[in-house]
Amino acid sequence: MPLPGNxxxxxxxxxxxxxxxxxxxxxxxxxxxxxxxxxxYCSESPEGGLAVRCSGLHLPEVPRDLPNDTRHLYLDYNRLxxxxxxxxxGLSLLSELDLSHNDLAQLExxxxxxxxxxxxxxxxxxxxxxxLNPLAFEGLRSRANLTHNPWxxxxxxxxxxxLLDLEPASLAGVVCRTxxxxxxxxxxxxxxxxxxxxxxxxxxxxxxxxxxxxxxxxFAMVISYLVYYVRHNQEDxxxxxxxxxxxxxxxxxxxxxxxxxTVV
Ligand SMILES: *[C@@H]1O[C@H](CO)[C@@H](O)[C@H](O)[C@H]1NC(C)=O
Ligand SMILES: *[C@@H]1O[C@H](CO)[C@@H](O)[C@H](O)[C@H]1NC(C)=O
Numbered sequence: 001m002p003l004p005g006n007x008x009x010x011x012x013x014x015x016x017x018x019x020x021x022x023x024x025x026x027x028x029x030x031x032x033x034x035x036x037x038x039x040x041y042c043s044e045s046p047e048g049g050l051a052v053r054c055s056g057l058h059l060p061e062v063p064r065d066l067p068n069d070t071r072h073l074y075l076d077y078n079r080l081x082x083x084x085x086x087x088x089x090g091l092s093l094l095s096e097l098d099l100s101h102n103d104l105a106q107l108e109x110x111x112x113x114x115x116x117x118x119x120x121x122x123x124x125x126x127x128x129x130x131x132l133n134p135l136a137f138e139g140l141r142s143r144a145n146l147t148h149n150p151w152x153x154x155x156x157x158x159x160x161x162x163l164l165d166l167e168p169a170s171l172a173g174v175v176c177r178t179x180x181x182x183x184x185x186x187x188x189x190x191x192x193x194x195x196x197x198x199x200x201x202x203x204x205x206x207x208x209x210x211x212x213x214x215x216x217x218x219f220a221m222v223i224s225y226l227v228y229y230v231r232h233n234q235e236d237x238x239x240x241x242x243x244x245x246x247x248x249x250x251x252x253x254x255x256x257x258x259x260x261x262t263v264v
Contacts, residue, residue: 037063045071049093054078062087072096076123080104083111083136090114098123100145109135116140122166124149125173131156132174134163141165146173153191154180155200161191 036042040054040063049071054063056077062084066073071093080102088094095118104127112119119142129149144166151157153176161171176186179199186197 035067035069037065037067039063040066042067047071047095055098066091069093072098074098076100076102078102081106083107085110086113087111088113088115092118094118095120097121100125100127102127104129106131107133107136109133110138111136112140113138115142121145130178132160132164134160137164137166139165141167143167144170144173146170147175149174150177151175151191152178152180153184153186153197153199157191158199 036050037052037054039057039059040052042050042052045051049069050067051072051074052066052070053074055074059075059078059080061080062075066088068090070091073088073091073094073096076098078101080099081104083099083104083106085108088097092114094115097112097115097119100123104124106129112122116139119140122140122142122144125145126148129146130152151174153174157174161174164171171192172190174191176189176191179186181199184197184199186199191197
């Protein structure tokens with residue numbers, strides 16, 4: 001009966017083929033993941049370098065093992081709450097960084113350090129940012145999407161915006177949710193377009209008042225000290241005079257003291 005042998009032969013060939021392709025596949029996957037972050041998917045970018053996709057992976061922090069030739073990095077729809085200092089240091093080709101739809105409430109100083117030369121687009125939209133830390137952006141000149149954040153417009157934010165080098169049109173995305181002072185009339189408006197709003201005026205006013213109060217306080221202290229000093233000295237002079245008068249009086253001495261007392 002030649003059939004079982006034949007079948008066995010065919011069977012083992014198929015098995016071997018399957019095994020071989022499995023080995024090849026593992027090898028290929030290993031090759032791909034070897035220069036990609038463990039938690040992300042990498043593909044060649046048309047401009048050279050890699051497009052690294054880490055979207056929607058519930059990541060609580062920026063992966064530390066990003067390949068140094070990452071050109072596009074997608075970290076949107078994760079659970080990032082902060083961007084630590086030097087989070088992207090060494091990614092010298094990075095031109096697009098998508099951090100949208102996270103829980104970002106703050107960006108630490110130097111968060112984007114090392115990206116000033118390469119970064120063209122930074123997406124920070126749909127996060128929880130209330131304030132801008134100019135130290136986080138350190139010379140970044142890229143375009144940025146800053147919309148859909150609960151911006152708190154106050155003197156600090158106004159000052160920060162003048163210190164940023166981001167593409168100016170990007171700042172139109174800073175729409176005020178709350179403001180200080182509340183009655184500034186900027187809520188719901190892009191901060192840059194809230195014509196004439198100067199949120200540092202109120203702060204200047206309160207500093208002026210504080211300065212005035214302090215100055216008045218000092219003045220009052222100096223005056224009361226002067227009054228005290230004069231009174232005290234008057235009393236001293238009178239006591240001295242009484243002492244002189246009470247001395248056993250000779251003729252000249254008492255004359256002398258009476259002239260003194262008229263002088264005083
Ligand atoms: C990435 O790192 C490797 C080895 O450390 C280096 O040879 C290569 O030039 C680096 N690439 C970039 C784009 O920095
Ligand atoms: C900015 O982000 C918002 C929300 O994530 C999106 O709807 C909008 O199209 C983006 N704008 C630009 C200019 O990319």
